[in-house]
Amino acid sequence: MQRIFYSTLFAISLLGAFLAGILHAAYPVVALICAIGAISVLIFGITLVGRAWGHRNKVNEDFYSEIMRNADVGLYRADLNGKCLYTNDCFESLSKCFSKLNKNKEQGIIFPLCEGSEKRKAFMDQLLSGGEVQGFESCVSVANEKFIHITEDAKLLFDLNGTPSGFVGVVKNISDIKRIEKELALEKSYLTAVMDNSPESVFIEDLEGKFLKVNRVFADHAGVDNPELCVGSNVYNYLSPQLSTALLDDISNVVLTGEDSSFMLSADDSQGNGLNLDVQHSLFRNSEGEPAAIIGYARKVESKVESVSDIPFCLSNLCHELRTPFVGIIGSLKALNDEDLPQSAKPYAFKALKSAERFKDALNGFLHDFSGEKSVVTGNSLFNPATAFSKILDIYIPAVELEGKSIELIITKNIPEKILGNSQELSQALFGLIGNGLSLMKGTKLVAGIDMQSLAVNKAIFSFFVTDSLSGSIEFSDNQLSNGFKDAVNKIEGEVYSQLDNNFTIGFKVETGFIVGSADEVESFASIKKSILLAEDDISSQFMMRKKLEKWGYTVRTASTGIEVLTCLKDRAYDLVLMDIQMPEMDGFEAIKTIRDNESGKERVPIVVLSGYGADINTEQMALLGINEFITKPIRMEVLKDMISKYLN
Numbered sequence: 001m002q003r004i005f006y007s008t009l010f011a012i013s014l015l016g017a018f019l020a021g022i023l024h025a026a027y028p029v030v031a032l033i034c035a036i037g038a039i040s041v042l043i044f045g046i047t048l049v050g051r052a053w054g055h056r057n058k059v060n061e062d063f064y065s066e067i068m069r070n071a072d073v074g075l076y077r078a079d080l081n082g083k084c085l086y087t088n089d090c091f092e093s094l095s096k097c098f099s100k101l102n103k104n105k106e107q108g109i110i111f112p113l114c115e116g117s118e119k120r121k122a123f124m125d126q127l128l129s130g131g132e133v134q135g136f137e138s139c140v141s142v143a144n145e146k147f148i149h150i151t152e153d154a155k156l157l158f159d160l161n162g163t164p165s166g167f168v169g170v171v172k173n174i175s176d177i178k179r180i181e182k183e184l185a186l187e188k189s190y191l192t193a194v195m196d197n198s199p200e201s202v203f204i205e206d207l208e209g210k211f212l213k214v215n216r217v218f219a220d221h222a223g224v225d226n227p228e229l230c231v232g233s234n235v236y237n238y239l240s241p242q243l244s245t246a247l248l249d250d251i252s253n254v255v256l257t258g259e260d261s262s263f264m265l266s267a268d269d270s271q272g273n274g275l276n277l278d279v280q281h282s283l284f285r286n287s288e289g290e291p292a293a294i295i296g297y298a299r300k301v302e303s304k305v306e307s308v309s310d311i312p313f314c315l316s317n318l319c320h321e322l323r324t325p326f327v328g329i330i331g332s333l334k335a336l337n338d339e340d341l342p343q344s345a346k347p348y349a350f351k352a353l354k355s356a357e358r359f360k361d362a363l364n365g366f367l368h369d370f371s372g373e374k375s376v377v378t379g380n381s382l383f384n385p386a387t388a389f390s391k392i393l394d395i396y397i398p399a400v401e402l403e404g405k406s407i408e409l410i411i412t413k414n415i416p417e418k419i420l421g422n423s424q425e426l427s428q429a430l431f432g433l434i435g436n437g438l439s440l441m442k443g444t445k446l447v448a449g450i451d452m453q454s455l456a457v458n459k460a461i462f463s464f465f466v467t468d469s470l471s472g473s474i475e476f477s478d479n480q481l482s483n484g485f486k487d488a489v490n491k492i493e494g495e496v497y498s499q500l501d502n503n504f505t506i507g508f509k510v511e512t513g514f515i516v517g518s519a520d521e522v523e524s525f526a527s528i529k530k531s532i533l534l535a536e537d538d539i540s541s542q543f544m545m546r547k548k549l550e551k552w553g554y555t556v557r558t559a560s561t562g563i564e565v566l567t568c569l570k571d572r573a574y575d576l577v578l579m580d581i582q583m584p585e586m587d588g589f590e591a592i593k594t595i596r597d598n599e600s601g602k603e604r605v606p607i608v609v610l611s612g613y614g615a616d617i618n619t620e621q622m623a624l625l626g627i628n629e630f631i632t633k634p635i636r637m638e639v640l641k642d643m644i645s646k647y648l649n
Helices: 002-023 028-070 089-095 117-130 175-196 216-222 241-257 308-337 346-371 385-402 423-440 483-491 539-551 562-571 588-598 619-625 637-648
Strands: 074-079 084-087 132-142 146-158 164-173 201-205 211-214 261-268 274-285 291-300 381-383 406-411 416-421 445-456 459-469 495-500 503-518 523-526 531-535 555-559 576-580 607-611 629-632
Touching: 002 028, 074 089, 084 089, 089 164, 117 132, 117 146, 146 175, 175 211, 201 216, 211 216, 241 261, 241 274, 241 291, 308 346, 346 385, 381 385, 381 423, 385 406, 385 416, 385 423, 385 445, 385 459, 406 423, 416 423, 423 445, 423 459, 423 483, 423 503, 483 495, 531 539, 531 562, 539 555, 555 562, 562 576, 562 588, 576 588, 576 637, 588 607, 588 619, 607 637, 629 637
Parallel strands: 406 445, 531 555, 531 576, 576 607, 607 629
Antiparallel strands: 074 084, 074 164, 132 146, 146 164, 201 211, 201 291, 261 274, 274 291, 381 416, 406 523, 416 503, 445 459, 459 503, 495 503
16 A cells, blocks of 8 residues: 555656646746646655655564564674673573673673683684684583583674674573483483493394493403494394394384393304303383384303203203193183183184193103103004094184185095004194195185095005195295104105195105095085175274174174275185275275176175165165165164175075
């Protein structure tokens, strides 16, 4: 608005001058009036502009003065002799605490504030030579013979000719900072004393294995005089690459799980002497609860066996300590099986008991071999191979289901009911077979089985195997099989084999006798439960729905977006999809359309939609979209259960 007003005055003055120029010959009086008017308007406008400019400068000056007065640091301006020309309110308050201030004859404050002529000279020399001073610390006397710590920053000022004319400065009271630094230094000295007085090697690492602090024992092992020299180094500076990688993997696992770790480590000190170390890693969290560092301990382990005669006693004691807990575990599980458990809990309690008994047998076998005790299970006996294989698979059911896999055991009719052999040793080999199959095979539907090749009357080669139908390329060598599995097969004088063609097969063959006779029909063991893909973006609803579905006996995988649904279906097939409509990234309708497009020419998976918009969709629209059923929220569980049973049972 002001700009328009000033522009108008300027235009009027121009118009007056223009008219005066035109009329001065014909009408000199009128021309004179126009000229006087133009000059008057111009003078008036200039006066107004000057006042406005002065007002603006005054406002700006007041604004900046207010900022300086209310700053939380002391501000000042002084001439080259240090005479004070200006100070703000914060400085005035701060200066009242000083008992000794450098002042001139007029009792004016002389800057800088640092006491002592040498410090003042150093301050001014630095200012005049470099043009500024930053972080100049000093102690200033206050009442009661005490001091406060201050820091001064200053910058040189120049006049229009470029000649130094004075300087401006900032004064800050850093006494609290110094106090905190002193307390931290004291705490650090406490920590150092505690660590150095420990008989164990103590160290603190960051999450990448870099040492932040170590004690003297660690430094002695590393061959350095000062523990501070180890700070910033890495485990690779002291250990082999293989051991260093293992240590870093352990640190990553501690950070991921939040649980302490403990392990034995064999290494050499700086003198080349062998060390057996009991190493522990613990996670340290910061005030926000986030992982911040690893606290580590390494205790040198001395041999406790003083002579060869002590070894049998130590092994016997070890065997006793390992066996004793299993007596309590198995006894408790047997008592639990006798209780009136819920129907859904009985199979798990039974499997836990059987697993504990089998683990006890395996442990006994290991301890017999390890300690030289005579094994209580010797010689061969007759047993059913199909039953033995089935029991091993039964133990693996929970692990198989957690990995989203299934495994089926097929026993052909020609397999005899009884074979001759050591059932315990065969079970150990079968354990290894299933374990290796689950870890090496990438498919979700595996098949286990037994083949027989007759050699003579009552003698044959039995082949126990696990196979996976290949859906892509795979690289495999026998070196990937565990040594424990190979040793177990060698113990029964068997032979490990693998086959990689249209299928990926791992197995072992063993030659043994059998009793003539076969099963009446093909036995089939399946850990396959009907699988459901649950798409629900609300975490609370997802959790409750999943628990309900699992209680009904289904395996469940969850997805929170339409994109996740498509990814899950790409990974494996499901027997049913429960689909929410409102989901981020891709809604349910778009996901269903993509699913149906991808199923062109294939078997269609049933899709049941769960949504609050069911009333607006009719049967024709459902068929057009590829929806099998529509359940309106809030969902009645009996309706959902019946709907699922309709398609899966």
